[in-house]
Amino acid sequence: MPAAHGRSSFPGNHLKSVAFCTFGCRLNQYDTETIRTLLDEFGGWRSVPFREHADVYVVNTCSVTARADATCRKAIRRIHAERPESAIVVTGCYAQRAPGELAELPGVRLIVGAADRGGIARKMHQMPEGGLEIAVSPIAEAREFVDLPITEMMEHSRAFVKVQEGCNESCSFCIVPQTRGASRSRRPESVLAQAHALVASGYAEVVLTGVHLGDYGLDLPGNRRGLTDLVREILAIPKLQRFRLSSIEPASITDELIELMAGHDTFARHFHIPLQSASDAVLSRMKRRYTAEHFSMLIRKIGQAIPDCGIGTDVICGFPGETDAHFQETFDCLAELPITYVHPFTYSVRPGSEAEGYGDQIPGDVKKRRTRALKKLMRDKQRAFCERHVGKTLPVLLESSRRNGSSYLAGWTDNYLRVELGEGEAQGGVVDVHIVAAEGDRLRGERVPVGAHQ
Structure with missing residues (x-):
């Protein structure tokens, strides 16, 4: 003992x-x-x-x-x-x-x-x-991806595949390079072997993840495969029911990647694209390598190419020097774009970041007020996006959850909407669900019997 x-x-x-x-x-x-x-x-x-x-x-x-x-x-x-x-x-x-x-x-x-x-x-x-x-x-000494593949996960339906580690950017608010090191990619052969093994083990959805997915492959000697090439090869895996990308930077989303998502049913209609701010003045101080206009054009392009695509973003509220006018630019940009959910973060100083030395810190009450405003906008956008799906039949990856000691069925659509179906145990896999109601940021649905929609 x-x-x-x-x-x-x-x-x-x-x-x-x-x-x-x-x-x-x-x-x-x-x-x-x-x-x-x-x-x-x-x-x-x-x-x-x-x-x-x-x-x-x-x-x-x-x-x-x-x-x-x-x-x-x-x-x-x-x-x-x-x-x-x-x-x-x-x-x-x-x-x-x-x-x-x-x-x-x-x-x-x-x-x-x-x-x-x-x-x-x-x-x-x-x-x-x-x-x-x-x-x-010292993480700065790490030069190669430590390949420790796994073929079993605690989740029974979704499996994550890590393909890249670290970051070469120098965003002034961030300490990721200090905690995860420089960008390092995993060999494509290893990625594909793990993805094949996970699908063979019964996982219905494979999620590709990394610190900076768009940098995938750039550091590998003799490698000519970029992120889009890797995605295309994963999509070709037999019996893969759904594939999803985790967070990806705006500059990393190419027309080719958008076209691949638009043209492949297995590729989940979902992008999570960090914005951080829609004020060019703030973006410049953050050392982000895009403008608000570039971000806006990208989101509109995705919305036009992929109907009902789930598009999420991250925003920092109260970055040093952010004025009320700067914040309003961000709020207005998000309100106008077909963003379906927003993760607002109240800025906090990270020891060792460049922004730690910025003198024009924002008062705490101002930062919190801006965060609350974006959270309300997020709720409104999520509610509106959910309501658009009532009456539709959607493919949902089911998983069992527990509430008050009882099991109930819930899951996710490919465009990242939460769907609840009531009591029961999940059998695994993607099934058709008829959406009967929208309840805030989630949907309520009924499973469609196999063959009923034919």
Whole structure:
């Protein structure tokens, strides 16, 4: 049995239990699944749900904002308060950026950086009875993609495939290059092998993910395949029911990629394209490599080529120097464009970012007011987009969810709308659903019996 006071004593024949807590983006979700796979391959570990007791809790952190940092710290403190006998392992972007801060938290026994993740299983196996180990190598030294493919995930219907890591941009508000390093691509042969294996294992949807997807392949010696080439090859996989891209920068979306989505039913009609601001003055200070006009033209082009395409974006509210007029430019731009959802972020200073040194910081109440305004706009846009789909029959990737102790069917359309169907267990795969109502930011539907629409 585990010893008290934050130490775990593991007999040699004891199968150690591990639970995972993941914060942040889809990349982090993939990285967590990688750690789970590494532990399975190493042996001696069994995964349990996070709410159950575990010998070890692995917390995969996010550090995109100060609020994200605070959320991670709060979770670690809560784990230790509720399970003081369990060990806590911390990894992710916060661990890479500020391991010293995390080392001060109670219960933390091991901190593993992004470049050291490949050895996490051995380090967890060798955790000492007491004390703390910090394994955080300089991420700037990472030059190659660490290929740790996985073919099983906790989700039963969707599978993420990580194809690229790091970023070569220098956005003034961002610290991703400091937490994930320079852009590094995975060999296309490895990507395709994993995608084939996931489809063969029964996953209905494959989601391609990376820090900067548009940079895929640029760093690979002798490689002539770019992102669009890779997507085309994945779409050719037999029995793949749905393919989706995760977040992609405006400058990375080519006419060829839009045409590929428009002409292929398997390619989900969904782009998530970060805007950050629609004020050229603010974009310039952010060191973003596009203008508001370029973004607007791109969104309109997508809307014309792909009817009912789900288009989401990210916006930073209250970046240093952003005036009321600058914010109004952003608000008006989003209101006019066929954007279907918006993720507004209240700006927070990231230690080590260029913007940390900007003197014209925006008062907190102003930042919050702007964030609230965009959240209301987001709700209005989501509601309007949902209402347009009432009465239609849509393909939905079903998955089981739980509410009040009961299972119910829910899922996602290809254009990223949440659909709920009522009680039941999902059988997996994409099915036709007749939409009967729009309820805020989601739809309610009824499953269409096979052959009923013929």
